[in-house]
Amino acid sequence: MxxxxxxxxxxxWFELLTPDQKERVQRDxxxxxxxxxxxxxxxxxxxxxxxxxxxxxxxxxxGTSDGKLAxxxxxxxxxxxxxxxxxxxxxxxxxxxxxxxxxxxxLPAKTFDFxxxxxxxxxxxLLHQLNERVAQFIGKAEYDRLLAPDARVARCLAELFNPLxxxxxxxxxxxxxxxxxxxxxxxxxxxxxxxxxxxEANLLKIEYGxxxxxxxxxxxxxVV
Numbered sequence: 001m002x003x004x005x006x007x008x009x010x011x012x013w014f015e016l017l018t019p020d021q022k023e024r025v026q027r028d029x030x031x032x033x034x035x036x037x038x039x040x041x042x043x044x045x046x047x048x049x050x051x052x053x054x055x056x057x058x059x060x061x062x063g064t065s066d067g068k069l070a071x072x073x074x075x076x077x078x079x080x081x082x083x084x085x086x087x088x089x090x091x092x093x094x095x096x097x098x099x100x101x102x103x104x105x106x107l108p109a110k111t112f113d114f115x116x117x118x119x120x121x122x123x124x125x126l127l128h129q130l131n132e133r134v135a136q137f138i139g140k141a142e143y144d145r146l147l148a149p150d151a152r153v154a155r156c157l158a159e160l161f162n163p164l165x166x167x168x169x170x171x172x173x174x175x176x177x178x179x180x181x182x183x184x185x186x187x188x189x190x191x192x193x194x195x196x197x198x199x200e201a202n203l204l205k206i207e208y209g210x211x212x213x214x215x216x217x218x219x220x221x222x223v224v
Contacts, residue, residue: 007025007026010078011080011105013125013126017115018119021122024114025107025111029108030106033103034102034104036100037098037099038098039096041096043092045091047086047091047109049086049106049108050080050086050106050107050112051105052079052080052106053077053079053080053081054077054102055077056076056099056100056103056104057075057102058074058097058098058104059071059072060073060074060095061094062094070185073136073159074099074179074182074183075166076160079165080129084133099183100179128164132165136162140155148224149190150193150194151223152184152185152186153180153191153195154222155220157198157204160183161213161216172211173211174209174210175210176209177191177192180211197224202214202215203218204219
């Protein structure tokens with residue numbers, strides 16, 4: 001593994017492992033760099049690894065043959081995705097695309113299975129993650145249909161600060177207005193308006209190329 005990136009910082013589950021399990025993970029894991037807009041994993045391909053975002057930001061999306069796209073979620077640094085496809089030994093049902101330059105870790109399926117077979121703490125972590133992921137997608141289906149753009153941006157940002165899925169150490173996230181627009185599926189101009197509204201409500205602070213969340217619960221509950 002590239003020592004430039006620390007699993008302790010980018011994988012909350014790593015500290016749950018025994019020394020022998022940690023040694024195997026560090027031996028088997030691989031890291032690759034991707035430029036913005038690069039395809040990391042493609043829908044329909046067999047899943048062969050658990051995907052972690054060590055640094056950067058990716059989107060999980062689906063599309064149709066006529067070019068229609070729908071973003072399912074964003075995954076910032078510290079997030080891991082794709083456990084469902086590994087558990088079911090099936091092809092991925094979505095694309096994973098880099099929104100910005102990103103460092104991506106791949107934990108091979110055999111090593112993933114080894115942890116499932118040998119680590120109760122890892123299993124508990126995965127169970128909590130799957131439960132949280134289901135709740136996330138149910139909530140997203142609801143707000144995509146029922147909420148106005150300002151509230152959609154609020155919920156989109158709140159997702160990226162989910163402490164169980166993306167256990168970051170800060171309430172500040174490097175993300176551009178264009179990237180937020182991709183994830184919320186609204187225009188960059190409308191995203192800018194929404195962010196200004198949320199800033200005026202003292203829910204967040206807009207910085208150049210970043211957002212600092214001031215009231216996470218307020219973002220989760222925003223409905224105006």
